[in-house]
Amino acid sequence: MIREALPSWLHYYEKDSYHGENSAMPMQDETNDTVCPVARSVDLVGDKWTILIMRELYMGATRFEEMQIQTAATPQMLTSRLKALEANGLVERRPYNEKPLRYEYLLTDKGWDFYPVIYALRAWGEKWCKNPDEGLAVHFVHRACGHDVGVASVCPHCGDPVERKDLEAVISNRFLGERESRREAFKRK
Amino acid sequence: MIREALPSWLHYYEKDSYHGENSAMPMQDETNDTVCPVARSVDLVGDKWTILIMRELYMGATRFEEMQIQTAATPQMLTSRLKALEANGLVERRPYNEKPLRYEYLLTDKGWDFYPVIYALRAWGEKWCKNPDEGLAVHFVHRACGHDVGVASVCPHCGDPVERKDLEAVISNRFLGERESRREAFKRK
DNA sequence: ATATTAACTATGAAAATCATAGCGTCAATT
DNA sequence: AATTGACGCTATGATTTTCATAGTTAATAT
Incomplete structure (x- = not known):
């Protein structure tokens, strides 16, 4: 059934x-x-x-x-x-x-x-759901110019609209650690 | 309780x-x-x-x-x-x-x-969830230049990133009609 | 008196989700 | 040869959430 x-x-x-x-x-x-x-x-x-x-x-x-x-x-x-x-x-x-x-x-x-939807959720979360001491969970660097785009959809340095494929993702240590410890917890289960 | x-x-x-x-x-x-x-x-x-x-x-x-x-x-x-x-x-x-x-x-x-999230959902829906004969449910016109921005987040005419407040929404007749008939159905209930 | 508007609340039935466990196939280890 | 470990799932009963339908309340309009 x-x-x-x-x-x-x-x-x-x-x-x-x-x-x-x-x-x-x-x-x-x-x-x-x-x-x-x-x-x-x-x-x-x-x-x-x-x-x-x-x-x-x-x-x-x-x-x-x-x-x-x-x-x-x-x-x-x-x-x-x-x-x-x-x-x-x-x-x-x-x-x-x-x-x-x-x-x-x-x-x-x-x-x-569909990526822009997730990107927009991220931007909103980074702006409105954050403790003061926290940095970004993931940094996106515009490959073309080497600058961090922050949470913008247009590169603040060169002004081009950016798509996911133009960006290099740099995951913060805190986020990496969190993800790794979930893996460990799962294996220990 | x-x-x-x-x-x-x-x-x-x-x-x-x-x-x-x-x-x-x-x-x-x-x-x-x-x-x-x-x-x-x-x-x-x-x-x-x-x-x-x-x-x-x-x-x-x-x-x-x-x-x-x-x-x-x-x-x-x-x-x-x-x-x-x-x-x-x-x-x-x-x-x-x-x-x-x-x-x-x-x-x-x-x-x-939070608007960018909804806007991104709209763009995706307009691109991927549409029958060939359907036009846009809502047209957004860039007030600054008078051009329809389509589904873009950067005005295709003047190149500026657009925010909701810069846009004039023009709801299609089909969408308007649909909304009106929901109202009527509700009253008839 | 009665009807209408509009923001809700009530309640039981139905559906979705959760927690926990287990299955099946294969390779590597004991 | 038997056991262990991987890994993509399935099974099942209890719990939580949602749905469908109806009703309440306060005030004005008829």
């Missing part, structure tokens, strides 16, 4: 059954009851676990276990969200090992394109 | 009990177990209803009923999320009428500052 693990509002569209720039959009069905792009996005990614998983993917994690460790999601949450992300075309699942069969998860173009 | 309506992971910080740029940040308690700004943001706004409510506030809605109509949230969801948004300093509740006592909800600076 299969237990449905996905919340019903978090839509899940089979590949190639929809139109849109990259074929992953609801057609005229009842779920598509709004033209609001925010509501449509939220229908695909509007929950905590999905957002944290996307963050991990941008952090470079590709494996189930690492995502489980860093997001603290239960395996069910992870499975259901990854399935939805795959069905919705943000993520691709691919075997990296044949025996035993093991999979990794990779961002698609559509998934990479 | 009070029934807790907020999911336990959606944090709720009493005013002035925390530090941060505008006093709304967890201190050293157990919930603040990460320096990741994305995780911290998600702890305050990482759910569907909160995002839709924020969207409505940016659309200009200030009233409980209008938000209920446009988000399709039940009154409980709305109440709990608005309380959290207020406690977390993104929204202010203010009486607009004394007898009977009626409240409206207004964005604070912290709430306005």
Whole structure:
């Protein structure tokens, strides 16, 4: 007996059954009851676990276990969200090992394109959810000019709008340490 | 008997009990177990209803009923999320009428500052969740130069990074119609 | 008196999530 | 040969959250 693990509002569209720039959009069905792009996005990614998983993917994690460790999601949450992300075309699942069969998860173009949302969440969190003594969790350096862009979306030094691919991420020691200790705690369990 | 309506992971910080740029940040308690700004943001706004409510506030809605109509949230969801948004300093509740006592909800600076997240969700939705025949749900026109910025965060005409306050929103007829018919359906109920 | 407006509250049923444990396949170690 | 460890998951019952539907309250308008 299969237990449905996905919340019903978090839509899940089979590949190639929809139109849109990259074929992953609801057609005229009842779920598509709004033209609001925010509501449509939220229908695909509007929950905590999905957002944290996307963050991990941008952090470079590709494996189930690492995502489980860093997001603290239960395996069910992870499975259901990854399935939805795959069905919705943000993520691709691919075997990296044949025996035993093991999979990794990779961002698609559509998934990479979602990055500005995470970047904006980061900027807001860095500005409004911080103790005075804390530095940035991750520094982004504009490769073209070598300057730290802070939390801006336009390089404060050369004025160009920056995309993730133009930036070098430098993870703070505190954040690195935190991530490492989660790994250790998981192994000790 | 009070029934807790907020999911336990959606944090709720009493005013002035925390530090941060505008006093709304967890201190050293157990919930603040990460320096990741994305995780911290998600702890305050990482759910569907909160995002839709924020969207409505940016659309200009200030009233409980209008938000209920446009988000399709039940009154409980709305109440709990608005309380959290207020406690977390993104929204202010203010009486607009004394007898009977009626409240409206207004964005604070912290709430306005969240706009880039919604804008990024919009851009992604407009690019990836759209049928070919659909135009933009909302056009944003750069007041300074009179040009439509499309989905960009930098005006394609004058090259300036744009903020919400620099933009004139022009809601499409389709979106307007949809919103009006939700209102009618609600009244008929 | 009755209806209407608008911001909510109440309650039981349904759904989603959590906590904890376990499975299956393989390779390496004892 | 048996055990241990990796690692991507699945199973299950208890708990928490949400949904659907209805109702309350205070005041004005009819």
